[in-house]
Amino acid sequence: MGLKFPSAESFVTSRLDEVINWSRKFSLFQYPFVTACCGMEFMAVYGPHYDGARFGSEIPRFSPRQADLLFVVGTVNHKMAPILKRVYEQMAEPKWVIAFGACASSGGFYQNYSTVPGIDRILPVDVFIAGCPPRPEAVLDGIIQLQKQIQDKDSGPSGFSGINPRQTKEELLLSRE
Amino acid sequence: MPPLTALIKKDFPKLYLDSHAQHGDETVSIKRAGMLELFLFLKDDPRCKFDMMIDLTAVDYLPRSPRFEMVYHFKSSPLHHRLRVKIPLEESACQVDSIEPLWVAADWYERECWEMYGIDFQGHPNLKFLLRYEGFQGHPLRKDYDKLLMQPLVPMRPVAERHDYGEVFQYVQEPPPSVPEQEPS
Numbered sequence: 001m002g003l004k005f006p007s008a009e010s011f012v013t014s015r016l017d018e019v020i021n022w023s024r025k026f027s028l029f030q031y032p033f034v035t036a037c038c039g040m041e042f043m044a045v046y047g048p049h050y051d052g053a054r055f056g057s058e059i060p061r062f063s064p065r066q067a068d069l070l071f072v073v074g075t076v077n078h079k080m081a082p083i084l085k086r087v088y089e090q091m092a093e094p095k096w097v098i099a100f101g102a103c104a105s106s107g108g109f110y111q112n113y114s115t116v117p118g119i120d121r122i123l124p125v126d127v128f129i130a131g132c133p134p135r136p137e138a139v140l141d142g143i144i145q146l147q148k149q150i151q152d153k154d155s156g157p158s159g160f161s162g163i164n165p166r167q168t169k170e171e172l173l174l175s176r177e
Numbered sequence: 178m179p180p181l182t183a184l185i186k187k188d189f190p191k192l193y194l195d196s197h198a199q200h201g202d203e204t205v206s207i208k209r210a211g212m213l214e215l216f217l218f219l220k221d222d223p224r225c226k227f228d229m230m231i232d233l234t235a236v237d238y239l240p241r242s243p244r245f246e247m248v249y250h251f252k253s254s255p256l257h258h259r260l261r262v263k264i265p266l267e268e269s270a271c272q273v274d275s276i277e278p279l280w281v282a283a284d285w286y287e288r289e290c291w292e293m294y295g296i297d298f299q300g301h302p303n304l305k306f307l308l309r310y311e312g313f314q315g316h317p318l319r320k321d322y323d324k325l326l327m328q329p330l331v332p333m334r335p336v337a338e339r340h341d342y343g344e345v346f347q348y349v350q351e352p353p354p355s356v357p358e359q360e361p362s
C-alpha cells in the first residue's frame with residue numbers, strides 16, 4: 001500500500017480496493033464448524049497461548065450470517081454434508097473457507113461409505129491446512145496465507161463488488177467455482 | 178464343563194448348539210427358534226441374574242453358511258459373571274427376536290445392527306434410521322458392500338484436477354445387486 005504521511009497535511013492516498021482488502025483481511029470473523037478431534041487443536045489456536053486474535057481473526061461468530069470465514073474442522077460425513085452446505089450458503093459475501101486438517105481436506109484416513117472425501121467436493125475451499133491434527137503454527141500459517149490471498153485479490157475499481165471487470169464471465173464463474 | 182454352559186445345556190437341550198470357554202468367560206451358541214425363553218431365563222434365574230446387556234452386534238462371515246452370527250454379551254452385577262451368546266443366522270432368514278423388552282439398553286444396539294447388517298429384529302418398537310440417513314440403500318457393514326460406494330446427499334463437485342490418480346470413488350444411487358433393502362416392519 002502506497003502509504004504516505006506528508007508532514008503538514010493529514011491525509012493518506014491509497015487505492016480503495018487495497019484499503020478494503022486490508023481491512024477485510026484483519027477482521028476475519030470465523031464460524032467454527034467443528035465436528036471431530038481437530039477441534040482440540042482449534043481451541044488451542046484460539047486460546048491464549050497461540051492467540052489467533054493476533055491475526056485479526058478474533059471473534060468466533062456462531063451465526064453464519066455474521067461470519068466471513070468458515071473453519072471446517074474435522075471429519076464431515078455425508079449425513080452432515082447438507083448442513084455444512086447450508087451454513088456456507090447462509091454466509092454473506094465475501095466469504096472464505098479453510099479446510100482444517102486431513103479429514104476436512106481429503107477425508108483423511110477414512111475411505112468408506114460415510115465420509116466426504118474432502119470438503120472441496122461440497123464447497124469451494126481457499127486454504128487447506130495439512131496435519132492430523134495440524135499444529136497451531138500450521139493453522140496460523142494457514143490464516144496468514146488466506147490473508148495474503150485476500151490482500152492480493154483484485155477486487156475491482158469499486159472495491160465492494162469483488163468482481164474484476166477485466167474478467168470474462170467464464171473466468172468469473174471459474175473463479176467462483 | 179463350565180457352570181453356565183452346563184446349566185443351559187441341561188435346561189435348553191433343544192436350543193444348544195456349541196460352546197467354548199476361555200479365561201473364565203463362557204460362550205454358548207444357540208438356535209434362533211425359542212431364543213427369548215433362554216434370554217428370559219438368563220435374566221431372571223437366580224443362578225444367572227444377567228441384569229446387564231453389555232453389547233450386541235452381528236458378524237458377517239461371508240462366504241460361510243450360515244452367513245451371519247448375532248453376538249450378545251451379558252454381565253451379572255450381583256454374581257459377577259459374564260456370558261456371550263451367539264446365534265448363527267442364514268442369509269435367507271436373517272431375523273431374530275428383539276430383546277429390547279428384556280433389556281432396554283438393546284434398543285439402539287438393535288437399530289444400529291439392523292442398519293449396518295440388515296438383520297431384522299422382530300418385535301422391536303422403533304426400528305428406524307439411527308446412523309444412516311433417509312434414502313441410504315444397502316447395509317454398509319456387510320462384506321459385499323463396496324467400500325468405495327458412496328451415497329451423497331448433496332451433489333459432489335468435480336475435483337479430478339486435484340488428483341493424479343483420477344476419480345476412485347463411485348457415487349451410485351442404486352443399491353448394489355446383492356444387498357436388498359429392508360424396510361422397517
Ligand code: SF4
Nearest residue numbers: 037038101102103132
Ligand atoms: S484430521 Fe485427524 S485430528 Fe483432525 S479430525 Fe481427522 S482424524 Fe481427527
